[in-house]
Amino acid sequence: MTDVPVTLTRRRDTTAAAPALPSRRPPTAPASFHVLAKPTGPICNLDCEYCFFLSKEALYPGDRFRMSDELLENYVRQVLESQQAPEVAIAWQGGEPTLMGVDFFRRALELVDRYQHRGQTIQHTIQTNGTLLTDEWCALFAEHGFLVGISIDGPPALHDAYRVDKRGNPTFEKVQRGYDLLRKHQVDTNILCTVNAANQDHPLDVYRFFRDDLDAHHLQFIPIVERANDTGFQEGDQVTDRSVDPDAWGRFLTAIFDEWVGHDVGNVYVQTFDAALASWLGLPPAVCVFAETCGNAVALEHNGDVYSCDHFVEPAYLLGNIATTHMVDLLASPQQRAFGDAKRDTLPQYCIECDVRFACNGECPKNRFTLTPDGEAGLNYLCAGYLAFFRHIDGIMGLMADRLRHGGFADEVMAVLADAPRNEACPCGSGRKAKHCHGRT
Ligand code: SF4
Numbered sequence: 001m002t003d004v005p006v007t008l009t010r011r012r013d014t015t016a017a018a019p020a021l022p023s024r025r026p027p028t029a030p031a032s033f034h035v036l037a038k039p040t041g042p043i044c045n046l047d048c049e050y051c052f053f054l055s056k057e058a059l060y061p062g063d064r065f066r067m068s069d070e071l072l073e074n075y076v077r078q079v080l081e082s083q084q085a086p087e088v089a090i091a092w093q094g095g096e097p098t099l100m101g102v103d104f105f106r107r108a109l110e111l112v113d114r115y116q117h118r119g120q121t122i123q124h125t126i127q128t129n130g131t132l133l134t135d136e137w138c139a140l141f142a143e144h145g146f147l148v149g150i151s152i153d154g155p156p157a158l159h160d161a162y163r164v165d166k167r168g169n170p171t172f173e174k175v176q177r178g179y180d181l182l183r184k185h186q187v188d189t190n191i192l193c194t195v196n197a198a199n200q201d202h203p204l205d206v207y208r209f210f211r212d213d214l215d216a217h218h219l220q221f222i223p224i225v226e227r228a229n230d231t232g233f234q235e236g237d238q239v240t241d242r243s244v245d246p247d248a249w250g251r252f253l254t255a256i257f258d259e260w261v262g263h264d265v266g267n268v269y270v271q272t273f274d275a276a277l278a279s280w281l282g283l284p285p286a287v288c289v290f291a292e293t294c295g296n297a298v299a300l301e302h303n304g305d306v307y308s309c310d311h312f313v314e315p316a317y318l319l320g321n322i323a324t325t326h327m328v329d330l331l332a333s334p335q336q337r338a339f340g341d342a343k344r345d346t347l348p349q350y351c352i353e354c355d356v357r358f359a360c361n362g363e364c365p366k367n368r369f370t371l372t373p374d375g376e377a378g379l380n381y382l383c384a385g386y387l388a389f390f391r392h393i394d395g396i397m398g399l400m401a402d403r404l405r406h407g408g409f410a411d412e413v414m415a416v417l418a419d420a421p422r423n424e425a426c427p428c429g430s431g432r433k434a435k436h437c438h439g440r441t
């Protein structure tokens with residue numbers, strides 16, 4: 001999912017006044033929540049081989065997959081009247097949401113204007129494959145301060161390994177064109193890079209391409225864990241060969257962290273690193289997968305159906321429809337609260353006793369389908385990677401957290417590392433000489 005970046009690693013601060021209390025909130029409703037709206041359902045102009053959403057078409061046979069104006073208004077009104085937090089995200093995703101056309105989004109913006117409460121700040125976000133963007137789209141995004149998530153898996157050869165169109169043709173050139181248009185219009189972008197079997201062993205090629213060639217400042221890395229079954233649902237314990245390998249996932253994050261911590265703290269925002277820093281500070285991470293519980297980020301289908309999460313658009317996780325039940329009631333429902341609490345309550349003992357549980361929290365329940373070393377079910381498929389990564393960053397995260405607690409900034413850690421005598425122990429506490437630590441040779 002695309003979370004709105006609220007950075008700890010960057011020198012920035014935002015404050016906003018609290019909105020007037022909405023009139024209608026059940027007691028179990030979360031103070032704020034996130035809705036990923038899918039106005040075209042799973043429909044997309046591309047055919048990315050690992051996409052878990054394309055198979056969801058089967059849930060709505062014969063459907064046109066277009067959000068109606070009536071539903072759009074219902075959605076915007078409900079989401080704005082039921083949030084208590086001063087910042088509200090209006091988030092669009094798919095499928096490919098730009099297939100709805102620019103006018104749909106103009107109408108959505110009009111409705112946001114109409115239903116926005118005094119004191120509410122709106123963060124508009126959209127996740128797109130970028131191939132259909134035009135000057136008109138980008139001007140609209142710029143005018144309304146959209147944060148545009150664009151899916152790129154690295155340099156052309158790595159991106160095109162799985163991100164292909166309906167004819168199996170590569171898509172990188174079209175995506176680059178869209179990205180360039182966004183830059184031309186000075187739209188804030190967030191690159192969403194899935195990590196899969198094709199790019200997992202090229203972390204620095206991927207990272208440096210984003211930083212140096214695309215001049216990107218917001219990055220999200222999402223592991224592809226794709227179940228091998230015919231249902232398209234979260235079932236079974238086998239993964240496809242496109243999925244990332246757990247150890248490779250750990251090495252991928254570690255290599256990028258070492259590059260980042262040496263050069264880019266405060267300049268490049270990497271969602272996983274920011275979430276980790278929050279954990280080292282004892283704060284709740286802004287990313288659901290590393291939080292103790294979840295359940296406050298639901299998926300809204302084109303017809304008003306609400307599911308527990310974007311990753312659980314399956315009949316068993318259907319909460320109801322906003323045409324008949326208010327969205328806040330669906331969020332507050334016993335079914336959804338139990339879904340979110342299960343993230344904590346179903347952790348195996350191995351996780352409960354884990355030294356990096358405070359940062360990992362067993363990651364996302366959708367990936368918990370392997371056995372612990374002593375045979376207990378429910379261990380995360382990516383566990384080995386997370387164990388290695390979180391242990392590797394422990395010393396540096398401790399240093400950064402310490403700086404922040406004493407009124408400093410996270411980026412000061414770069415000078416601490418640069419000034420460390422090469423032949424003495426690295427200040428991160430790894431026990432290695434500074435010259436051999438954090439990617440230095
Ligand atoms: S199941 Fe929970 S942790 Fe996983 S993506 Fe959904 S909300 Fe986040």
Ligand code: SF4
Binds near residue numbers: 354355361379382384
């Ligand atoms: S690193 Fe592994 S054992 Fe530790 S909390 Fe995460 S999934 Fe559980």
